[in-house]
Amino acid sequence: TGVVWVRTRGLNQHGTVVLEFVRWVMVRKRRREVVVEAVVPMLAAAVDPGALVVPEGLDFTAYDFTLAGERHRWGDYALGEVIDHVDAVTIEEAEHMLATRLWQNTSKVHFDVGQREDGRRLIYGGHVISLARALSFNGLANAQFLVGLNAGAHANPCFAGDTVRAWTEVLDRAETSAPGVGALRLRLVATRGQAGQLRGADGKYLPEVLLDLDYWALVPL
Numbered sequence: 001t002g003v004v005w006v007r008t009r010g011l012n013q014h015g016t017v018v019l020e021f022v023r024w025v026m027v028r029k030r031r032r033e034v035v036v037e038a039v040v041p042m043l044a045a046a047v048d049p050g051a052l053v054v055p056e057g058l059d060f061t062a063y064d065f066t067l068a069g070e071r072h073r074w075g076d077y078a079l080g081e082v083i084d085h086v087d088a089v090t091i092e093e094a095e096h097m098l099a100t101r102l103w104q105n106t107s108k109v110h111f112d113v114g115q116r117e118d119g120r121r122l123i124y125g126g127h128v129i130s131l132a133r134a135l136s137f138n139g140l141a142n143a144q145f146l147v148g149l150n151a152g153a154h155a156n157p158c159f160a161g162d163t164v165r166a167w168t169e170v171l172d173r174a175e176t177s178a179p180g181v182g183a184l185r186l187r188l189v190a191t192r193g194q195a196g197q198l199r200g201a202d203g204k205y206l207p208e209v210l211l212d213l214d215y216w217a218l219v220p221l
Contacts, residue, residue: 183218
């Protein structure tokens with residue numbers, strides 16, 4: 001296999017770009033013997049908080065924390081803080097395949113057990129992201145808008161029967177021009193292991209880590 005860098009842009013019905021990101025995709029090589037020169041694009045380490053697009057008219061000054069179900073606001077989160085989201089979800093084959101179809105992912109490796117030597121369906125990474133984001137509600141219920149993706153990695157494969165847990169590290173904080181609205185830079189980790197454990201002594205992801213996602217979210221001040 002090889003890795004290809006791609007830039008994806010999503011446009012609305014008016015032709016306005018509403019989403020843009022760069023990612024790397026693993027692609028099967030047609031001829032294994034072919035060697036190509038590696039070309040890695042220069043990308044920013046993170047989205048500058050000043051470049052975050054806040055929805056027009058967004059105002060959190062009258063935010064209802066009681067209705068949201070959690071009292072934590074922007075100023076309650078400290079840099080370096082690790083939040084254990086406590087809950088867990090065990091992944092099942094059927095629900096994963098239904099969700100993957102809804103996301104219009106047709107890759108055979110997610111459906112056909114004959115596509116892998118071990119005879120197991122590979123769980124779609126988008127399903128893991130969805131589960132981790134849902135689990136993060138416990139502790140980050142007021143992180144209402146995801147407005148920037150800084151980086152991410154599907155660190156290890158996930159299979160049916162795996163029990164997924166999630167934890168978050170607070171990486172940065174920034175104010176915005178919108179009334180009552182602050183931004184948090186968060187690292188969301190999905191794992192089969194324990195909160196706060198990410199890499200081994202060799203600097204590589206631990207085998208139980210499934211997802212490492214770095215993003216910006218908007219939170220009431």
